Amino acid sequence: MPLLLTIAVITLFILFEVLDNIESEVVKRGESIANQASIMSEFPLYTGDVDALKNVADLMIKTHDLAYIRFIDSTGQLLIHEKAFRQKGDLREFNFPVRTQAPNLDDFRATPPINTADDLGIIEIGLNNNSAEAQRFQAYTKVLGIAFIALLLGCLFVYLFSRKLTNAISSLISSAHRLEQRDFSVRSHENGSGELLKFQRTFNKMIDSLQQNDADLQEKVSAATASLNYTVSQLSEKNTALAQQRQETIDLERSKAILEERERIMRDMHDGIGGQLVASLALLEREQDSQIKQNIYTVLTECLNDLRLIIHSLSMQNSVLSSLLADFKYRTSRKLEQLDIELDWHVDDKAEQLNIKPQTGLHLLRILQEAFTNILKHAKASSIEFSAKQSPHGFQILIQDNGQFTPDSLKSPGHGISNMKTRAKQLGGSLNIEQPASGGCRIILSIPD
Known part of the structure; x- marks a missing residue:
């Protein structure tokens, strides 16, 4: 205008x-x-x-x-x-x-x-x-022509100037929008002139400063984050260690309480039930010999042996497989010597590293007790081989005798063999009974580590 x-x-x-x-x-x-x-x-x-x-x-x-x-x-x-x-x-x-x-x-x-x-x-x-x-008329024509040409030139000049100005301002606005989105790599094109060109250069210098400040801030944030993560990691490790110590303390206190309760039960069973059984046997020996006396004596003796078996399974000294097996060998050896049965005993050294729970020890002792009882009562064997060794799938116990055994008897097994297999399953293992080529009976018990 x-x-x-x-x-x-x-x-x-x-x-x-x-x-x-x-x-x-x-x-x-x-x-x-x-x-x-x-x-x-x-x-x-x-x-x-x-x-x-x-x-x-x-x-x-x-x-x-x-x-x-x-x-x-x-x-x-x-x-x-x-x-x-x-x-x-x-x-x-x-x-x-x-x-x-x-x-x-x-x-x-x-x-x-x-x-x-x-x-x-x-x-x-x-x-x-x-x-x-x-x-x-010629003057009108010339003047109007000159005015029209001047108007065209003016419009062209204004267009070129405004386009240059618009391009410069558009570049600044576009750079400002990208800068608002935290894109510090953007730079405004220095396509202006005069004061606008100075403003564009000043704007680019401001972006350089902002980019440097952002890089410094990111570096400080990264350092602070790394330090915070390290501190959190240290605290987490300490918390984990503290929780582990606390759990170990709780487990230790629980184990101590269980041990104390187990010792109390063992003492009560030993002093109470055990004492009563021993006193009953002592009184029975004073009676005259008869079939009834002998039957009662046998039943009381088996009850006393079962009680000893339970007490031994609860003993902390028998929490290792090797100790449990050694105690079982000691109690069984006297019977085998009386019956003139040879015992070939082999236990792997790794049995000393295998810890067992009292319930596991009781199941294992019950299985061994039932196996040896069947051999002593029915097999009429003269030798027994016993081995406990490490296997690829856990620990394996093998019991083999040279007595009398009929595989057909397994088709209708009694309660003893069924109980043995049931206890083996409760241990998470398996129990197999077979007849080797040399005769006799072989019992294979596999239990996990």
């Missing part, structure tokens, strides 16, 4: 100046023609030679393209009125006095007085205004 207003003002100023110059040229031309006609008609007017005035009129019309020319004497009488053959367009009229002296242009007036003694007459000319109109 300011550009259009400026161009309009300048155009009007130039147009008025050109029109003023054209008007001045028309006035000067009219005055010059009138002055020339005055000089040429001075003597004919003085002498009243009409023919000469007519010749002057014809010459002036032909020479200067006049529309008409009139000569009026000092009395106001029209002497000559010559017209052009064809009149063109508008006319400009000029009056000029004819004096006996040389004409003075300062005396040029629209209606000069004719009553002066020196005045010979008046010349009136009609000047065609076509050339002036043509000049005015």
Whole structure:
């Protein structure tokens, strides 16, 4: 808008100046023609030679393209009125006095007085205004053309300048939006000029500073995070160790309480039930020999042996497999010696590293007790092989005798063999009974570590 207003003002100023110059040229031309006609008609007017005035009129019309020319004497009488053959367009009229002296242009007036003694007459000319109109139209055309070209150039300049300015501002806005998203790698294109270019360079320097500050902040945050993670890790390890210690303390207290309770039960069973059984056997020995006495004595002895078996399984000293097996060998060896049965005993050293729970030890002792009882009662064997060794799937106990055994008896096993297999399953293992090629019976017990 300011550009259009400026161009309009300048155009009007130039147009008025050109029109003023054209008007001045028309006035000067009219005055010059009138002055020339005055000089040429001075003597004919003085002498009243009409023919000469007519010749002057014809010459002036032909020479200067006049529309008409009139000569009026000092009395106001029209002497000559010559017209052009064809009149063109508008006319400009000029009056000029004819004096006996040389004409003075300062005396040029629209209606000069004719009553002066020196005045010979008046010349009136009609000047065609076509050339002036043509000049005015040409002036209008040129000025408007120049104004239009100036407007186009101005618009082009404004477009180029505004485009450069818009591109620079758009680059700044785009960079600012990406910077708002914490993209510190963005830089504004330095495509501006003047103060805008300085602003773009300052903006890029600000981004450099922000990027450096962000890198420093990230480094500090990473260091603080690493330190915090290390502290948390240390605290976690300490908490884990503390929880482990606490659990170990709880387990130790629980084990201690279980041990104390187990010792109490063992003492009560030993001193109470065991004492009662021993006293009953002692009283029974005083009775006379009879079948009833013998049966009662046998039952009380088995009860006492079972009680000892339970007490031994609860003993902390028998929490290791090797100790449990050694105790079982010690209690069984006396019976085997009385029956003249040879015992070949082999236990792997790894049995000393295998800890067992009291319930597991009781199941294992029950299985071994049932196996050896069957051999002593039914097999009529002269030797027994016993081995305990590590196997790929756990620990394996093998019991083999050279006595009498019929595989068909396994088709309808008694309660003893069924109980042995049930206890083996409760241990998470298995129990197999087979007859080797050399005869006798082989029992294979597999239990997990």
